[in-house]
Amino acid sequence: MTDMLACETPDPVLIPLGSSARNSWSVSSSHANLVRSSVPPRAASVQAQDKIVTIDLARTAIIVVDMQNDFCHPRGWLGHIGVDVTPLRLPIPSLRRILPALRAVDVPVVWLNWGNRPDLLNLSPALLHVYKPTGEGVGLGDPLPGSGARVLERESWSAAIVDELSPEPSDILVSKYRMSGFQDTELDSILRNLGITTLLFAGVNADQCVLCTLQDANFRGYDCLLVSDCTATTSPDYCMEATLYNVQQCFGFVTQSSAVLAAVEGNKPYELGGTR
Template sequence: MTSAPPAGIPLGATPRNQWRVAAASADLVRTPPAPRPARFAAQPQDLAIDLARTAIVVIDMQNDFCHPDGWLASIGVDVAPARKPIAPLARLLPVLREQDVPVLWVNWGNRPDRLNLSPSLLHVYKPTGVGTGLGDALPGGARVLEAGSWSAGIVDELVPAPEDIHVAKYRMSGFWDTPLDSILRNLGVQTLLFAGVNADQCVLCTLQDANFLGYDCILLEDCSATTSPGYCMQATLYNTRQCFGFVATSEALAAGIQTC
């Protein structure tokens, strides 16, 4: 059966999920993207993924978490581990963009009035009510992880491209109370690469929720890090391999892309 050429006006924010409509008809047939497989080493098994249905989710690579003048450093946390993903991400993201793989930055971005933050969430970072917690003023005047501020900005070494997608979150998981799932489904994405900090907290919580929602999940080990004790990272890698998906490196992924 020969299909007629598309007619009508496109309706939808992205060609990946569009109708075509006219006065007397609506064409709901989507044109599936041609598969673009990439094969690479991973754990617990080597992988083949479809780049046409893949996106990378980069979590919390922000000044307050990663910069020596940011929030965590100001309260005595050694942020050197949180900076380790910067170099591998700076190498990998251009490779993914060249393959038309969407890049999503999922970052803390609190309201100035903090009405998006519950007492239970504030308690995590300010358990006695004393100190500098979410939304509080830092010595330089910026407020911790406030949307639009330097504190919540992505570190200078990682420069978003104009086509990248930004999602503000207010929980450990990037899926709760955000449009992340709707965006990914509009993009026709099934496989998610995960990167960022802290691997055992926001990255893992987002990855777990992605798994529960039916996405394929791959944690990029060298593009993820944590300021928590080393055993937390080891548990994260173990649980990802065992329960929630796969673990790979950016080098293995890039090598697989080059040969696809």
């Protein structure tokens, strides 16, 4: 028996493989262990518009849409073409409160910003027409008079997050090129790799990019909560009212940042290999 034990092959040293601790397995030259480490659920109850909604913070992320200079800064693109961006800045104080609280309980913060390729090769004439209907003026990718910043160009001042909402190193940045952040982007792959099933939504414009992204999230099977005071639009009031109605009626739930803050209070992140 002693000789048999001495001849047994020792357990291989397995090396973790995966970009996310939430979705990784381990491998060696002779073995592959495909068993993922489980993350215990962390339930938190949020007061929504018509009921209490219990979410799993371990599988929740917040998507912050288009809180960037060209939309929210007075000297950005919308300001240049005469749009009053004051309403688009209203979510900033609520986001400054809610985002640190979510980071503290290990809820990923995903910044979803419009960011064109410099050559615009993935943008169709039909899309360019939306923002330049006469063929004249300043549209996607064109330089703004004065600053020369190109409208919504990726990695430019135009596409950068407004100074008041500077992202943390742990945050995730995704560029989009359509109203929906799921169209032709890596957003879905990132969320699934993180094991995310529930999405909180914030940003601008509520009735356009936020709603389109939320709808696509719902179509893909994510549970969706719109945080109403972290969301805004320059459209008429009835557009916001219709957005809140449609989200609550068809695509998920409507809540407020105060309810989310109350829900996360007292929750602590779970570390793989550790304890809560």
